Amino acid sequence: MKLSENSNLGIRIGFLFVLTVAISPVAHGSVATYDINAVIYEPAAAYNTFFNGSFDWDGATVSNLHGTMNSSMYDTNDINPDYYNSFPLMQLNYQLGQSIDGNLVTASVFLENSTDVFQGGGYKTGDGIYYGYQDGFTRNWNAYFSFTFDMSSMQGIVDNLVYADCTKGGMMGPLCMTGHNLPERGTMGASPLSLNITEVAAVPVPTAVWLFGSVLMGLIGINRKRVVTV
Structure with missing residues (x-):
């Protein structure tokens, strides 16, 4: 044979x-994907503020940060919102800010392709809570969410949660809905409640x-x- x-x-x-x-x-890939779920307590609003999203992390840079956030004064209705009693979720897709301080990484994502949230520009907590007035000043209807985590453990820092909602569903006259930690807390006394960051389990097909x-x-x-x- x-x-x-x-x-x-x-x-x-x-x-x-x-x-x-x-x-x-x-x-093995060097980029990991994480889910992020945050809650800010709203003692004077109808609902708490929730942010649910995800981001990629390669050990040095946050990328592809995006997620949804609700308007805490109204019901959430993504299908048939009436814009009087209910509003759709805000789709925050523009990651426009990141900073690193030691092991602490802070990243921010915006509703609009702009970091201009409050009157005069900017988006940090100390920039103020006003945006425009009822007497004809132009508004930008922007919103943002900011969070911090420790890169050595990927644990979220709850006290560093910050958000602002200057959309139609987040305006109280000239005031935007905001939430952040002491000493000022948010517009209606809102403060961080919880932050969970969870790695998404990858299902790779091994080379072998x-x-x-x-x-x-x-x-x-x-x-x-x-x-x-x-």
Whole structure:
């Protein structure tokens, strides 16, 4: 019994794949994805303020931060909001701020493609809580959410939560709804309640598994090409 040259070539290729599996490490990505869920207590509003979203972290930079936030004075209705009793969730998709202080990383995401939230520009807690007035001043209808975590443990710092809602659902006359920690707290006494950051479990296909499948298919091909000579 004799195998054809094609069969011998296939066997050599198969062994090459097996050797590759044996010596190649499993590839691991350097970027991890995290879910983030935050609650700010609103003692004078109908509901607490919730932010639910996700972000990517590569050990140095936050990216792809986005999520939804509700207007705490109204019901949430994403399908048929009447804009009197109910408002849709705000889609915060513009990550426009990040800073690092030691192990503490702070990132901010905005409703509009602008960091101008309060009157005079800016978005830090100390920038104020006013934006425009009822007598014709222009408003930007922006909103933002800011959080901080410790990069060494990926634990969120609850006390550093900050938000502002200067959309139609967040305006009380000339005031925006805001929430942050002492000493001032938010517009209506709002303050951070909870912050959970959870890594999203990746389901990668290991390199070795992919290569094993390739080897198996190669061996099947070898079997089909086998030639018997009498």
